[in-house]
Amino acid sequence: MPQHVRGVIARAKGEPVRIETIVVPDPGPGEAVVKVQACGVCHTDLHYREGGINDEFPFLLGHEAAGIVEQVGPDVTDVAPGDFVILNWRAVCGKCRACRRGRPQYCFDTHNARQKMTLAEDGTELSPALGIGAFAEKTLVAAGQCTKVDPAASPAAAGLLGCGVMAGIGAAINTGGVGRGDSVAVIGCGGVGAAAVAGARLAGAARIIAVDLDDRKLSTARGLGATHTVNSRTSDAVETIRELTGGFGADVVIEAVGRPETYEQAFYARDLAGTVVLVGVPTPEMRIDLPLLDVFGRGGSLKSSWYGDCLPSRDFPLLIDLYQQGRLDLDAFVSETIALDEVEEAFARMHKGDVLRSVVIL
Template sequence: MTEKVRGVVSMSKGAPTELVTIVLPDLGPNDVKVDIQTCGVCHTDLAYRDGGINDEYPFLLGHEAAGVVAEVGSDVTHVEVGDFVILNWRAVCGECRACKRGRPWYCFNTHNASAPMTLEDGTELTAALGIGAFADKTVVHEGQCTKVAADADPAVVGLLGCGVMAGLGAAVNTGGVTRGDSVAVIGCGGVGDAAIAGARLAGATTIIAVDRDPRKLQWATELGATHTINDSEVDDVVAEIKELTDGNGADVVIDAVGRPETYRNAFYARDLAGVVVLVGVPTPDKTLEMPLVDFFSHGGALKSSWYGDCLPERDFPMYVDLYQQGRLPLEKFVTERIGIDAIESAFHKMESGEVLRSVVVL
């Protein structure tokens, strides 16, 4: 049976978001209705609003969410009513060539809900990353729900749904950071700081944070950085990183910005056989020109990290457990808790670097 709830919608490119009534569809066999408790305000939501993803307006924004299963479709076996879940946007199919090759984090056929949510006039909404969680309730595929410890703070653990997991995974899964490694992270917003926390968790001994905002460098220090470099105060970031790593460069360098100049620095700041991980998302207009011989003369690996190369069923419960044990300070990522009517203000704070994460509490 259809149901009407509140939702934050972007109606057109660049226009302020609107809090409106949305309609949830009848559940398909594998669909799940979730009562949203919290949802982080991610830069991807702003990109949707401003046309940086596609032009399939109107968008129902929000995707870094946690909540409680309210209703399930007839064939759902993965979760039950009452389960506390974190939502994810990589519900793997198990059947595509990536899944069958044992690399499900590259799944080419991820699942979403069987029918879209709509406005009251029937206009179909495009749910951000297939979730749409700036709403009292949302409808997703059962594979987009990962059950975790029910006593975890939803405002904290819900951030694993996107940015924090992207950063943790960039360090641990994609970069393969291990005990004794040196790591440099370029860009210390939410994703970059999560990479720093992941590097610390994995046992890296030298963790270098690079940014040009002193406030972000302070946050990075609190999350595990052993050294900081203010990019606006030095002539050569690469030289600074090499000086902190005995002249060798870092074992793993993570670019959490995604610009040609930051990637170039990441490439040259790694050890001769080091790993570069690109987790910052470049815009389509960005291009990179470098001597091809430099790629030949440096060993190691150049990797891109999609969603931290995570498997939600494996990673979310593990990181929630580590947080509850006091070994992973996820709570430090929550800068403020806001109401559902404060999304635009949160966007402004995010753009100006005032917050790591604003979290909507419903």
């Protein structure tokens, strides 16, 4: 029987979000209903509210989530009611050319639940953020969006792997290929950049240089493994990174802002034959202008990292194990826990840079 639950809805561009009653249908083939326990407040949710993703209002916001599988539809075998899961927005198809080549992390045909959740008052179909919609007491997703992990993990910390933390860690380890003894610079130390610092530390980087305009974020980055910090308001980021790497530049530079200016910094702050990883999300109008001779002459790799090039079924359980062992401090990313009706205020704190992550507890 369909269930009526509370959820955070963005009705129109720029309007404050509000709590409304939504209808969650019974799961169909390949679908699951998840009772949400915790969901992080991510910049992507704010982008949805501002119309920066698309204009398919109304949106059911929230996507960095963990919870308990409550029901599954026909033909679902990978998860069962009672499983503790982290939700992801890339349920792989297993059939596309990437999947057939053994690279499901690049799946070109990821999918979400086929059925739509709706507003209880008039049946309007909702667009769930990143196909998840987890600022709600319960949500409907494709079963492949559920990754089973150790139920002893804190839901508030575990859910953050569903987006920003995984994006940052994956940018360092999966996309950047950071290895033991490497030098790494991370430009932009919000949630994703801070996670990239943590990922570089996990990979065994010898020197990890965190760059930001905010000393609070730099302090957090140092706690997560940065060996050096650079406030680019007062220091030239490129010159300082070079000074800290023997005059050469870093082996891997991760750009976690998504702006032309910071991408150019990343490009010139890397060593010859080094790697630049773009994980910050640019807006459609942004352009980059680099001398083609410099692109050719400096060699190396210019990469983009989408969701940290992760494979949730592989990466989520591994990172939860590292968290349980005390080797990955996911709790450090949780700045505060809030109620479902405090999301709008959390957006304001996030926009000001006052928090790394607010996490809704249900």
